[in-house]
Amino acid sequence: MSKVPLDVVTGTLYQLPVKTLLRYRCLSRPLCSIIDDPDFIKLQLNNSIATKSHLRLILKGLHLYSVELDSLDKAIPFNHYPESIWTGTEVFGSCNGLLALSNSDQDIALFNPATRQLFKLPVEYIDLPDKSCIRGFVFYGFGHDLVSDDYKVVRMVQFKKDEDDNLGCFVEYEVKVFSLKNRSWTRVKKLPNYLRFMFQFYFHLLHRRGYGVYVNGVVHWVSPRRPEFGIGNLIVAFDLGLEEFRLLPQPNYGAREKDFVLDVGALEGHMCLMCNYDLVKVDVWMMKEYGLKESWSKMFSIDRCRSISSFRFLRPLICSNEDGGDKVLLEVNGEKLVWYDWKRKKLKTVKIDGGPDSFVACICVESLIPLDNGSHGIILKKLQEQKEKKTQWMISCQKDLNWFYDQLTKDAEYEQSEKGGCWMLEQNHISIIGLGQVVAVSLCKEIFSEDAEFAEAAVVQKGVRFVKDIGLAPAIIELDFLNIVKSH
Structure with a gap:
């Protein structure tokens, strides 16, 4: 190694899988120092994202499973934590190789599957505004604060005064943010009025719609249409750097603007919208330039077919590197993965050995992002x-x-x-x-x-x-x- 320039060594190392890097890390102090360097960690992460290498598909059933995205052949269960503790764990976010997990409102953790580091967040209790209120639904979000290079968890708790979830009679929300860098929770004091109408029972109960979608330093949720209050679909965005809420502009959907159920997603680092028309057709939109309304464009449409009887839920996961990138991996109804070629309008079901029958899926890149303190x-x-x-x-x-x-x-x-x-x-x-x-x-x-x-x-x-x-x-x-x- 002494005869090889340092930049050549670094240029070779950052292209390797994390598992290999962890082995090399134990060989010598120079290698350990290179691999532990924050600049190298970012270099390895950015290269993996840019080249779509070292990616894994995470499946959440009764347990957590990992599948190599290159092969999509076999699901391997995680065994890096006590099953008695983590059975039923929810995955509410994936960002830069870190998974955000929860068992309850107060039992939250961050997990790096590649390095096997697990960090349990300090318990933060919910503060009821008064004795007449009860706790309602809880929304979560997780992502990377691009301003301070920090990773943050958002917990948004709904309060209400009776059991009717659909009448919008809840009082307010409590929003708290956890900073991994500071190892502490802070409360967001300035909350917009539209949060009061955000929760709708059946919409958010199904297919983890209460889990925010991270894009460009911002976490997003859908506030579904509330015709009884004259409120249309809203895309609620929480900026992790400013720790402020705002609304994301939507595309011009056309004549059938009120005929669909709206979902949000992320694809290729861009914001996506899924417009579900009566369970028989889904339009997928992509925002090419974040925050710019004019940059919305319809990416593709997919119709109900023999292999998919209805679209209760659909979310794009990643585009293929093959065939010009015209194929996209879709999660359908929490029970099926399919490759969809939107140019040829063809579907191909993905069969994974050892995976759960019903699941939620997300993409996770292997990274060296540390969680230790x-x-x-x-x-x-x-x-x-x-x-x-x-x-x-x-x-x-x-x-x-x-x-x-x-x-x-x-x-x-x-x-x-x-x-x-x-x-x-x-x-x-x-x-x-x-x-x-x-x-x-x-x-x-x-x-x-x-x-x-x-x-x-x-x-x-x-x-x-x-x-x-x-x-x-x-x-x-x-x-x-x-x-x-x-x-x-």
């Missing part, structure tokens, strides 16, 4: 915050660093005459700026002056050692990038 994550965050300060220091000490590099021969061999020992330094792994550095002890003390113990923790966590006996100024050498071997 251990010292490693804290150290990386603090190192990033001090990056600018360290860079300025490195510039001011460039002369000393140049002296150090001048001591390295072409073979990266440095003789120390006073000690009589020979030190071999893998020169290709040295990076002046970034995680791999030669950092003076004085700098370490200066950077972490507010928390002296943190410097020591950083040394232990990153595999760093103090080197004082090789003729250099007292320094910290990060062995993630600099491997030192003493020969006699």
